[in-house]
Amino acid sequence: MPLWVRSSPLPVPATGRLQMAAALRIPEGQEQPQLRLAIEGRWQGQVYYRRINVGRPERPEDPTPPELSTQWARFAISVTDLPLSGLSDLRVGFDLMSDGEVWIDDVAVFDLWLEEREYDELLKSASAARLQVETGRLHECRLFLESYWPALLRRHLPLEEPPAVTAMPLPPTSPPSPSRRLLPSLSARSRSSWLPPAEVPETRPRGAGSTAEADKSWLPSWLRWR
Structure with a gap:
């Protein structure tokens, strides 16, 4: 026995478009059900009904719909040509046309x-x-801006003005405290009196090492052998 569920009435969108999306799954071990995602209303005194099928086909000659899984998956029905006048009692819902859960x-x-x-x-x-703008073809660019999509987006997605940025005043700079004095820089000569003494390289005793190494120490650099 078919089972159906419907939403509360929805306002008819001025865009002429309506999409319902939902996450669906079935229990473990269950056969594919025959499920419809539906958009329904009244138009000019008659039932307005659009649907898509998921799960199992309702008739053998129907195309195979996308199957449901034991894992959550998202499905959607989209209508892009809703009547802009005469449509009422617009609802979305689900129709289970077979046994199942x-x-x-x-x-x-x-x-x-x-x-x-x-x-x-x-x-x-x-x-x-x-x-087209960069190459000076402004007429062609204007034709695009007056076409369907730019006009639709301008009507229903107005651009928001960026918030005004207010400059924050900087705090006043206070002069140096009179109790503080800037010390004059020390000259290199006066600084040398308090700098630690430079380390003196350790002198190798005369007898340490080979004679050749000791003799190399006093030869001019251009004459030392390697």
């Missing part, structure tokens, strides 16, 4: 998003528009 969590509804192909297309168009 499905766990549902983290349901979210969006009225503005980009599919991956839409994002790629918008990114390419924006890059082309930037190049």
